[in-house]
Amino acid sequence: MKPLFAAHIESFSYAEAPRPALCGLEVTLAPGSVTALVGPAGSGKSTAGAVLAGHLPRDVRDSAERGTAPGLTPDADRLVADFRLGDQRVAFTGAGAPRIDVAAWSRRVAMLPQDARHYLSGVRETVREELAFTLENAGTSRAEMIRTVQCTAAELGLEHLLGKRIDRLSGGQERLVAIGALAVQRPDVLVLDEPLAGLDQRGQHAVAVMAQRLRAAGCAIVILSNAVDRMVAEVDSAMVLDEGRVAARWGALDGPGALARAASAAGVVVEADLQQPRVSARASSTTTAAQTAGSTDPALVLEGLSVRYPSASMPAVTGFDLTVDRGEAVALLGPNGAGKTSVLKTIAGLIIPERGTVRAADVGLLLQHPVDQLFERTVEREVSFGYRGRHRQRAVQAVLERLGLGDVVAEHPAELPASRQRLVALACVVLREPDVLLLDEPTVALDAHGRDALVREMYRVLLRGGAVLMSTHDSGFAATHAHRVVELGARAEHTRDGHRGMRAPERPGPA
Template identity: 45%
Template sequence: MSRGNPLFEVELERFRYSGDGDDTLAGIGLSLEAGSLTVIVGDSGSGKSTLGAVLCGMLPRHDGEELEAVFEIQGQTIRHGTGKSVRIDPVGWARHVGMLPQDARHYLSGVRETVAEELAVGLENAGVPRAQMHARITALAHRLGLGELLDRDPETLSGGQERLVALAALTLDGAPVLILDEPLAGLDAAASARVAALLQQLRAEGTALVLLTRAVDGSVDGADHMLRLRAGRCESVPGEQISIPRNEVSAPDRRHSPGTAALLEFSAAELGYPGSAASAVTGLDLLVHAGECVGLAGPNGSGKSTVLKTAAGLLNLRAGVLRQGTKRGAGVGLLLQNPADQLFERTVHREVAFGLPRSTAVKIPEVLESLGLAGTGETHPYELPAAARRLVALATVLIRRPALLLLDEPTEALDAGGLEVLRAVIGKVLDRGGAVLIASHDEGFLIGVAGRIHRMQPVAQAAR
């Protein structure tokens, strides 16, 4: 343990999930001083999210999970050992160590009617006076560019907006130690810059930060400690020795030839959500032909996901024209931004097989193998790493061989191997005469795989 006065210290000997033959984490020591930034970089499956859950007191949570560790927190020493049951106060722990999970939605209550009410949850529980609460929420919303969202229903937010709201709520709760799992995932460049500035301000005010990430970016500038997590074990490395994953590939394969069939067409289209008077997208003109991959780019809240959901039939067109053409009756397949919205069965095989005729279900092992998921058929989807869950959700779409494949932020949580799998999937769809429409903030990936990029703006900006 450190000789100073750190806010939080951990000596983690080992952690193992129930039923596993190997430790998920082993031999990890952390000492977090006030204002420090510790960056832990690891690929999918390296144990980053598990480490975050251990640090914030969420693991172990089931019988059979084994944790051997010593925590120094708020002047208390907490020892976990094999065969030793340790009771902790999760509320008290959360006041000292807060966590933004990879699925940011899990941090939100899900029961408040507006973003402002959602941000007030922690402050209300702490008994903050209403006037002070309003001032703090307004100031932070301004810093993160959330001012126009305060009166919105949280259920109508884009994935990136949802992450910003969750981060704001976590920040307002005021824990002196924050664990952030992929804090910039799904954010546009402007939002990422605002988050990076907020993190610097938090450090200046004495908050200790731990960033769990697969990619090194601007949010890690000035890090005190850079750690590489491999197979559950950490090693300290100089920042310059950590490679930055880049999603660019060689020049895009522009497979579309003029005159091929249009598989999707929006003309002067107006799109929106039930119960909302305002339209999320107006004046949309977009044409996607067979054999081409088209990118959808634009800031958070510009309506990219709305376009995909409308194309998939999940939302009704408000005005304008929507035409779809498919080959041999094949349909449209949509990969949602959040795999949790798409996964509900007990095993991977049951998930992919849901609703399929037997003649198609026999192809499941082949599809899983093509996505690097061989051997996961009897595994519960939520026992897999985030990247693998995203690929399972993709398998549920690909098994139906859609002519038009719609992908919403498909690169989130994917490491280099996962990105190669995704590129191969796109190539196969195009090779068989299908089309792909990708909504993403990952400009490098879009430039590499899309023949062209359609750029969108929020309705308020587009009208200016």
């Protein structure tokens, strides 16, 4: 069968970067195939996706769009590669800019970025309008447009959100809308960067079903992931990337165990039920000093909490009660849109509740999208911004070393991989040693090393008598690292697994 898309990427380097971000990457996609590129933070998978989708190199693309003469500026990205998309061939020599039809390329090779908000147009107010945006630009008839939008919304479980404003969506809902907007384009190749991040089980199932439908229609899918999850485990082929190079190749005939072992060796997260059987490392008898002493002073108390956003017809949270003791880690679980993020933002003082009370010690919040709390031009300046504690330089250096960020102190946070951006944002929070650590989807985009660092910081808070409250769709992480799970839903909230303290965090080793 003739390949739908073939790419030979000899090398790609960002402007002024000391070494290539990609080397020797071969990708061949047949119609209806599913290929995964997996790797830890900085492995090059997101860069590879952006190159395949024509988003990189930046200066080459810009010059082609302007219609200027071929050539590279001194600060341009450098790409040496050969692409074949159907009957079209595009060669990058590293010394010139080929003339390409970028708009036509993007219609055939579409990409969901890691932060799904970056794909949404920003010029459409409601979910219905966002899903119709591409169809409008293509001149689709009104009847066909309405039918397609309705079918796509039904497939992804978005019917009840069609009239909702985009800026009122949860992170998982944003991702589903972006995936739907991509799917209506019917591209030949669809590149999905962390497609399941922040999605509840229903959302994950809906994306998997949509992927199967697109495959059946001949679309080739490329999944970029820092974890081997159920979607990755069912691909036709996979490559494990490490520092821009292919560390291992895998085919369906090799079996899921081989992929799990190769990925784990490179620092990729492997879902527990996809790993080979092993002895659990969770120490269920572990207790913190505060728990042993029997805390009578809760770190956090919510009573009758109700939250409603301006112009919203229904409250995001209604009558929510919660008490979190010192030395306790609690996980909030629930479907997208259940109000988990709203609860955390209200505790942090970012939202004023409609009713109810919040009694909390000093709190620190890690936002769901870490870029929302990063604004300085270097990592060191970012973490130290506003810090008034003693021995500022020493304290900043210590927290950066603990989180494995000692080698990027002079880097711009926006230029770091998503996993490290989240760790930088976490460093900003934990440096101030809050009594209550609030974590909103903390494991999204984190590789195995990042997760280990996150768990260590959680444990530091608990061991000094603080508390941790996290919202997550990662039920495995919650079961292992939270004492208690509280489920939020449309009708009620309840505690799973009985009494407080039934589950203890896994001790991650020396801090």
